[in-house]
Amino acid sequence: MRSNFFKILNQDGKARTGLLKTKHGQVETPVFMPVGTLGTVKGIFPRDLKDIDVQIILGNTYHLMLRPGEELISEMGGLQKFMNWDRPILTDSGGFQIWSLSKLRIIDQDGVTFSSHIDGKKFRLTPEISVTVQKKLNANITMVLDECTTHPSTYMESKKSLELSLNWARKCKEVYEEREGFGLFAIIQGGMYKDLRKNSCENLIDMNFDGYAIGGLSVGEKHSEMIDIVSFTSEFLPVEKPRYLMGVGRPVDIFKSVEKGIDMFDCVLPTRFGRTGRAFTLNGELNLRNSKFSNDERPLDNNLNCFASKEFSRSYIHHLTKTNEILSSMILSLHNVAFYQKMMSDIRTSIKNKNYKELMNSYLKNHKFYEKT
Numbered sequence: 001m002r003s004n005f006f007k008i009l010n011q012d013g014k015a016r017t018g019l020l021k022t023k024h025g026q027v028e029t030p031v032f033m034p035v036g037t038l039g040t041v042k043g044i045f046p047r048d049l050k051d052i053d054v055q056i057i058l059g060n061t062y063h064l065m066l067r068p069g070e071e072l073i074s075e076m077g078g079l080q081k082f083m084n085w086d087r088p089i090l091t092d093s094g095g096f097q098i099w100s101l102s103k104l105r106i107i108d109q110d111g112v113t114f115s116s117h118i119d120g121k122k123f124r125l126t127p128e129i130s131v132t133v134q135k136k137l138n139a140n141i142t143m144v145l146d147e148c149t150t151h152p153s154t155y156m157e158s159k160k161s162l163e164l165s166l167n168w169a170r171k172c173k174e175v176y177e178e179r180e181g182f183g184l185f186a187i188i189q190g191g192m193y194k195d196l197r198k199n200s201c202e203n204l205i206d207m208n209f210d211g212y213a214i215g216g217l218s219v220g221e222k223h224s225e226m227i228d229i230v231s232f233t234s235e236f237l238p239v240e241k242p243r244y245l246m247g248v249g250r251p252v253d254i255f256k257s258v259e260k261g262i263d264m265f266d267c268v269l270p271t272r273f274g275r276t277g278r279a280f281t282l283n284g285e286l287n288l289r290n291s292k293f294s295n296d297e298r299p300l301d302n303n304l305n306c307f308a309s310k311e312f313s314r315s316y317i318h319h320l321t322k323t324n325e326i327l328s329s330m331i332l333s334l335h336n337v338a339f340y341q342k343m344m345s346d347i348r349t350s351i352k353n354k355n356y357k358e359l360m361n362s363y364l365k366n367h368k369f370y371e372k373t
């Protein structure tokens with residue numbers, strides 16, 4: 001990527017719309033990226049994602065290098081061709097698994113040795129390997145390898161973790177091969193300590209990455225703490241570069257973070273909710289397993305541009321959830337992703353029209369209860 005890869009189009013306070021240009025297409029921001037960890041957004045066909053205007057999805061380096069392996073995906077023409085998705089892809093570096101699979105890994109200054117969660121086989125992940133794997137996957141946006149700081153952590157633990165992440169980011173930058181329409185994003189760490197977050201920003205900005213992600217959040221901290229760190233950190237990030245809040249996706253989180261100038265989000269929540277019988281709507285969350293929906297003839301939402309939202313009654317979906325039919329997960333997952341796409345489209349329009357706060361207040365009237373105090 002180059003400096004013209006991302007362009008800010010409109011602003012309303014700190015909230016902004018922008019345009020991200022990749023080899024596989026443009027992305028309007030703010031954007032929500034559905035998670036396709038293993039080369040699939042669970043339960044949803046790629047063509048259905050396109051029909052509801054999903055612009056970009058997320059894949060995972062750790063999981064894809066284990067199965068089916070980056071070499072096979074490269075031979076198949078990259079992840080886009082492999083999964084029949086011709087739009088942009090961002091790949092997580094594997095850093096989150098360093099945190100989530102802590103019992104299966106050993107960290108040293110040069111990288112991580114994992115025991116596969118599948119068969120126990122040992123394998124190595126370093127900054128250099130992570131960047132190489134992501135290139136073979138043909139990711140439009142490559143993330144640096146980092147260590148996601150455990151929460152809670154002491155100051156010294158967070159400082160040591162940050163130093164390791166900065167060292168790895170430098171190594172990623174050194175081996176990354178710049179290509180038009182592709183880019184490398186850094187990840188801000190530092191735990192809940194503001195001086196460490198500032199230090200992370202300053203060091204990574206000096207390395208001149210194509211975009212900057214805020215990592216190490218949504219790992220158990222209070223919502224107010226998360227938004228405080230997002231607000232503080234975003235003040236130090238380059239205005240002209242895209243800003244990505246990793247792994248955060250509740251509606252209240254997105255609205256509060258867009259208000260602070262964040263451009264990109266990802267989360268498993270829409271499909272995870274779909275697999276457990278829950279639906280997002282403008283009027284709040286619905287639990288379709290609840291017996292009150294057994295005779296409800298209404299669709300999930302007639303206002304969404306999605307057949308799953310309009311063509312099945314709540315009664316039918318209730319029946320599917322109670323009988324554990326796969327179709328219930330498919331319908332609800334697609335509907336939930338469509339809800340998120342509509343929400344992000346509404347956000348972009350409101351920023352353009354300079355009525356963002358009005359829209360935020362409208363949505364959060366019914367989605368406030370997701371907020372942790």
